[in-house]
Amino acid sequence: MGPIRYAAEEISWYDVPGVRLVGLVLGGLLLIAAIRSMFGKGGR
Template structure:
């Protein structure tokens, strides 16, 4: 008999904290990519 966890019933996209974390990480990765394209710090 398998017990169903509450986390399995909720999609990851429905959790506000996951959306916020994804937005922050995505922004940081985008900024890092742009900085690496134009050189470190632009100096």
């Protein structure tokens, strides 16, 4: 029997659809927040 291989070693984070979706949503929210704060419409 060879060395034990874990599933996490064989797969890239970019191959998991959920990770890309979460990154896209978080990136969009951060971009919108940055643009709103630039124009002084922070909402506070």
